[in-house]
Amino acid sequence: MSPFATRHHLVTVAGQQVFYREAGDPSRPTLVLLHGFPTSSHMFRNLIPALADEFHLVAPDHVGFGQSSAPPVDRFDYSFERLTDITLGLLDTLGIDRFALYLHDYGAPIGLRIASRHPQRVTGLITQSGNAYTEGFTPFWNVLFDHAKDRQAHEPAVRRLLEVDATRWQYTHGVPADRLDRIAPETWLLDQTGLDRPGNKEIQLQLFWDYQFNLDAYPDFQRYFRQHRPPTLVTWGRHDEIFGAAGAEAYARDLPDAEVHLLDTGHFALETHGDEIAGLIRAFLRRTR
Structure with missing residues (x-):
């Protein structure tokens, strides 16, 4: 097996089984990859081996x-605070004290809670559609913020975001026609398989509702940016209709x-611009290690 091959692990953290992908030499600088909705560490399946010759990479699946x-939702507190606790618990269990963070979508409020509370542990930030400012919210969020105010009235509309057409759209919207052939159908089909597990839609509805509280933390995140000036690389889809440019x-x-790099693509920029992003990350981590 190649010394840079991706390895797959399960470890118990706070009573939960946490799956993570790992590659590279743990003595090298570590990059922790935090995925978003509705995917998993699978979104980093190509990025990890592209960087493992020089860096140590760890990509967990969030609980759920x-x-x-x-x-089920009545047996676990599905909140971004709790997911942050689990992620920190994983890093502590693995003995990872210093690391850079890759923030995508849901991974941003999780990773930025970690960074703002433990700035001495974070060597740098890479954000791909990982929001920390209200300017990033597009009209896509209107129904989600309505749902946050009145769950019962808006749940039917929000549930449509958990169906296969919406999952496929997340991968294909904003992608130029000449790059659509880079979107592998197993990406959205795998995500949809996860969403369709018994009880998982209720998990996602709870996290949709809890997302509103991430905005309360934005002033803390922005204060962290100003006070600690973490080295930061932004690789974002210019045409992302979920978290706008x-x-x-x-x-x-x-x-x-x-x-800041705005790429000619949508929300899942790694699917269409993986090589470009890997190159930007390699140069960035070399400067900030």
Whole structure:
């Protein structure tokens, strides 16, 4: 087996089984990859081997996603605070004290809670559609914020976001026609298989509702940016209709040295621009290790 091959593990953290992918030499600088909705660490399946010759990479599945535990909503507190606790618990269990963070979608409020509370542990930030500013919210979010105010009235509309057409759209919207052939159908089909597990839609509805509280933490995240000036790389789909390009550009307000790249694609930029992003990350981590 190649010394850079991806390895797959399960470890118990706070009573939950947490699955994670790992590659590279643990003595090298570590990059922790935090995925978003509705995917899993599978979204990093190509990025991990592309960087494992030089860096140590760890990509967990959040509880409720991928191969990690997915207890029913009445047996686990599905909140971004709790997912943050689990992620920190995993890093502590693995003895990873210093690391850079890759933030995508849901991974942003989780990773930025970690960074703002433990700035001494974080060597840098890479954000791909990982929002930290209200400017990033597009009209896509209207129904979700309505749901946060009145769950019962807006649940039918929100449930449509958990169906296969919506999952496919997340991968294909904003992608130029000449790059659509790079979107592998197993990406959205695998995600949909996870969403269709018994009880998982209720898990996702709970996290949809809890997302509103991430906005309360934005001032803390932005204060962290200003006070600690973490090296930051932004690689964001210019045509993302979930977290708009304004959310990428907003990072420069508090991090004037941030390196911002708006790519000609949508929400899942790694699917269409994986090689470009890997190159940007390699150069960034070399500068910030």
